[in-house]
Amino acid sequence: xxxxxxxxxxxxxxxxxxxxxxxxxxxxxxxxxxxxxxxxxxxxxxxxxxxxxxxxxxxxxxxxxxxxxxxxxxxxxxxxxxxxxxxxxxxxxxxxxxxxxxxxxxxxxxxxxxxxxxxxxxxxxxxxxxxxxxxxxxxxxxxxxxxxxxxxxxxxxxxxxxxxxxxxxxxxxxxxxxxxxxxxxxxxxxxxxxxxxxxxxxxxxxxxxxxxxxxxxxxxxxxxxxxxxxxxxxxxxxxxxxxxxxxxxxxxxxxxxxxxxxxxxxxxxxxxxxxxxxxxxxxxxxxxxxxxxxxxxxxxxxxxxxxxxxxxxxxxxxxxxxxxxxxxxxxxxxxxxxxxxxxxxxxxxxxxxxxxxxxxxxxxxxxxxxxxxxxx
Amino acid sequence: xxxxxxxxxxxxxxxxxxxxxxxxxxxxxxxxxxxxxxxxxxxxxxxxxxxxxxxxxxxxxxxxxxxxxxxxxxxxxxxxxxxxxxxxxxx
Numbered sequence: 251x252x253x254x255x256x257x258x259x260x261x262x263x264x265x266x267x268x269x270x271x272x273x274x275x276x277x278x279x280x281x282x283x284x285x286x287x288x289x290x291x292x293x294x295x296x297x298x299x300x301x302x303x304x305x306x307x308x309x310x311x312x313x314x315x316x317x318x319x320x321x322x323x324x325x326x327x328x329x330x331x332x333x334x335x336x337x338x339x340x341x342x343x344x345x346x347x348x349x350x351x352x353x354x355x356x357x358x359x360x361x362x363x364x365x366x367x368x369x370x371x372x373x374x375x376x377x378x379x380x381x382x383x384x385x386x387x388x389x390x391x392x393x394x395x396x397x398x399x400x401x402x403x404x405x406x407x408x409x410x411x412x413x414x415x416x417x418x419x420x421x422x423x424x425x426x427x428x429x430x431x432x433x434x435x436x437x438x439x440x441x442x443x444x445x446x447x448x449x450x451x452x453x454x455x456x457x458x459x460x461x462x463x464x465x466x467x468x469x470x471x472x473x474x475x476x477x478x479x480x481x482x483x484x485x486x487x488x489x490x491x492x493x494x495x496x497x498x499x500x501x502x503x504x505x506x507x508x509x510x511x512x513x514x515x516x517x518x519x520x521x522x523x524x525x526x527x528x529x530x531x532x533x534x535x536x537x538x539x540x541x542x543x544x545x546x547x548x549x550x551x552x553x554x555x556x557x558x559x560x561x562x563x564x565x566x567x568x569x570x571x572x573x574x575x576x577x578x579x580x581x582x583x584x585x586x587x588x589x590x591x592x593x594x595x596x597x598x599x600x601x602x603x604x605x606x607x608x609x610x611x612x613x614x615x616x617x618x619x620x621x622x623x624x625x626x
Numbered sequence: 627x628x629x630x631x632x633x634x635x636x637x638x639x640x641x642x643x644x645x646x647x648x649x650x651x652x653x654x655x656x657x658x659x660x661x662x663x664x665x666x667x668x669x670x671x672x673x674x675x676x677x678x679x680x681x682x683x684x685x686x687x688x689x690x691x692x693x694x695x696x697x698x699x700x701x702x703x704x705x706x707x708x709x710x711x712x713x714x715x716x717x
Contacts, residue, residue, distance in 0.1 A: 395641020
């Protein structure tokens, strides 16, 4: 029998006041009316505890858009789970933070889009930056783990050193510097977000220097740009090996993007137990282990490290969910990734921010990208 | 950050705490969990923010009387420094 999952990614809603162009939520967002109720989520969290899971990551959309968040955090703690809130911070003030901490919130992760107000709001498609700074200072007054997450891409990578210096003075325990992952909205905006090789190489040096300088004060975690890597990422630590995601409507997925895969249907916590879904359901067994693997994966030494890479990326880029992840330099379809990267090198970046407001900047770059919308 | 000084009082950092079961005790932290057994577990159980590093060392040197006391000090110091870098321990 497969071993138990370690962590739950709870996408408790797809509603979000931000419209980030790099959002990896599916383009088909879960309608508000379909969201699991408080009681249904509490039942799910209890099942997670019984499965021996350790972490619950509350995310979305914007998890703060649910007024019952503190109740869910408290239910997760009661089930023995470590609780993590992944948020834009919009909808959070000090009294609500105090309520969440009292409910047992262990860790809060806030995203920043840039260090400059105008460009940060431009990327988020909303006026959010100033509030995030205010909130970061509020968090500093509470005993809770604090991470700042920074999603990087073509439009902000040139300012990475400035962004790190800016985040440093917000005093987080951790900074996560994450290259954009190309799923959902981010994939639709890939041409505008894909960094150049020069940007990626420069960023490696900047991150290494920051790690050295901040050692013992702030821990830096990096998510590498897999289009530029030699080998694919071990997506989710392998299909159905460590993590499960429950979307706002109760669908249980092995990863954020799996719903795009053709020929697979995913179970719902409204109809089946999490135990059965994880261990027995056809969708979770589909790419578990090595039997499904194509060449060159099935004889590759790295197959137990990266598990053939990402199934969704294989489908989204190569049109075949069984293929080796095209991000792998050994993949038959690797030329598809090389073409994207090559095109990034020959494109001109968007005009630098000379605008006085993010709305003005949006007008100047109207056709550059689409903004993530909100669900019905 | 230098290694812990004798007067510092090591403790689990904000947002890091014990979890798991009595047989399988783990330290839970934002990105994951560390399973702790034997001496590692014993050391971290002493790091309650009230005992000083000096006191913890003395206690464990007494308990492991046969081992070179300086080696005990050096090992525990490195152990805590590594966890401090991962923001799991404060001192």
